[in-house]
Amino acid sequence: MLREARKNELKEKLFRTAVELFREKGYENVTVDEITSACGVAKGTFFNHFAKKDHVLLYLGRSQVERMEEIAIKLRQISDPKERVRSLFRSLLSRYENEGHLLRVVMAETVRSALLLSEEEKLAGELRKVLAELLEEAAEDGRLTKRFGLPVLASALCALYFQAMMMTASGDKEAQKLLDEQLDAVWDGFGGAERTDGGTRP
Amino acid sequence: MLREARKNELKEKLFRTAVELFREKGYENVTVDEITSACGVAKGTFFNHFAKKDHVLLYLGRSQVERMEEIAIKLRQISDPKERVRSLFRSLLSRYENEGHLLRVVMAETVRSALLLSEEEKLAGELRKVLAELLEEAAEDGRLTKRFGLPVLASALCALYFQAMMMTASGDKEAQKLLDEQLDAVWDGFGGAERTDGGTRP
Numbered sequence: 001m002l003r004e005a006r007k008n009e010l011k012e013k014l015f016r017t018a019v020e021l022f023r024e025k026g027y028e029n030v031t032v033d034e035i036t037s038a039c040g041v042a043k044g045t046f047f048n049h050f051a052k053k054d055h056v057l058l059y060l061g062r063s064q065v066e067r068m069e070e071i072a073i074k075l076r077q078i079s080d081p082k083e084r085v086r087s088l089f090r091s092l093l094s095r096y097e098n099e100g101h102l103l104r105v106v107m108a109e110t111v112r113s114a115l116l117l118s119e120e121e122k123l124a125g126e127l128r129k130v131l132a133e134l135l136e137e138a139a140e141d142g143r144l145t146k147r148f149g150l151p152v153l154a155s156a157l158c159a160l161y162f163q164a165m166m167m168t169a170s171g172d173k174e175a176q177k178l179l180d181e182q183l184d185a186v187w188d189g190f191g192g193a194e195r196t197d198g199g200t201r202p
Numbered sequence: 203m204l205r206e207a208r209k210n211e212l213k214e215k216l217f218r219t220a221v222e223l224f225r226e227k228g229y230e231n232v233t234v235d236e237i238t239s240a241c242g243v244a245k246g247t248f249f250n251h252f253a254k255k256d257h258v259l260l261y262l263g264r265s266q267v268e269r270m271e272e273i274a275i276k277l278r279q280i281s282d283p284k285e286r287v288r289s290l291f292r293s294l295l296s297r298y299e300n301e302g303h304l305l306r307v308v309m310a311e312t313v314r315s316a317l318l319l320s321e322e323e324k325l326a327g328e329l330r331k332v333l334a335e336l337l338e339e340a341a342e343d344g345r346l347t348k349r350f351g352l353p354v355l356a357s358a359l360c361a362l363y364f365q366a367m368m369m370t371a372s373g374d375k376e377a378q379k380l381l382d383e384q385l386d387a388v389w390d391g392f393g394g395a396e397r398t399d400g401g402t403r404p
Binding site: 107146147190192 | 284311313314316319320323340345346347348349350351354355357358360361362364365380383384386387388389390391392393394
């Protein structure tokens with residue numbers, strides 16, 4: 001366990017050093033040699049952690065997916081489905097606090113590459129899957145609308161999360177607060193008075 | 203008017219040619235000379251339309267904002283606020299149909315540049331403003347929830363729109379359909395049975 005922690009620590013260090021170099025010199029102009037020199041480790045060490053340079057850019061998303069699975073297990077203790085989602089989003093966003101600059105470099109290089117973009121799309125798919133699973137129980141016992149499928153709800157929540165992530169990447173400190181309010185709003189519904197009388201809902 | 207149309211046509215042609223060249227050779231490696239040569243016009247013509255090469259990347263977003271203002275005026279004929287938003291999103295997304303490849307090049311270069319990203323953020327701000335304006339009337343006469351401010355609702359809608367735009371950029375043909383369903387879902391609310399009885403809503 002301790003060994004695992006040390007391994008993760010080194011991986012994180014390689015990632016941060018690499019992204020910092022990408023930012024300074026441009027992704028294409030940075031070699032694996034430079035990354036390992038800057039970290040003070042042998043070149044081979046890099047390849048114990050990342051199959052190739054590309055994979056550095058996927059590390060952030062992949063480590064979030066790994067954390068997400070752990071977080072999701074704990075979240076099952078929360079009964080209210082909205083609060084489950086809120087808690088998941090808070091945990092995921094907290095990873096990016098004060099790291100907007102890293103996130104921006106990673107996102108820019110990812111959007112440029114068709115391959116990386118399709119890998120990131122898979123990671124977004126994992127988030128939608130976890131969201132759908134977190135909501136499933138509530139859908140079964142009627143604490144969630146039945147008019148729309150879980151994939152529709154999960155993808156809408158995903159859109160809110162990614163916007164908050166983008167805001168965080170731009171250094172916006174209000175991202176979490178706005179996401180909280182948006183979550184309340186989509187749960188309650190945007191529609192007004194005609195809904196609150198309870199009689200006209202189809 | 204005819205002259206204006208011809209002018210816009212040439213601007214569109216310069217834009218498309220430039221983005222195609224950016225895709226082939228990389229943004230940094232394309233000169234204004236190459237763009238105008240490929241279009242068969244004099245170099246000066248480029249600068250009648252774009253102040254500098256950067257501005258080509260802002261054209262798509264800016265032309266969408268210009269269209270949006272025209273569209274929004276027509277949308278005032280639609281009384282249902284949700285259908286107003288739906289109609290706006292449809293019009294905006296239709297611009298990107300079969301243009302995913304152009305949109306991807308533009309987005310990738312935009313995310314890389316702090317300057318362009320802040321310009322795009324201003325354009326997103328315009329969309330949020332137009333959305334808030336489109337919803338204002340409904341908010342006043344109670345056809346919209348009063349529990350959340352218009353900025354919260356508008357920014358959530360914006361998040362759904364941008365996700366649909368990203369999906370369109372990746373060539374996903376289901377983007378419009380999913381957005382339609384998400385719109386219905388956020389209007390109705392995700393919450394289930396405890397809301398439909400009409401008695402427990404705060």
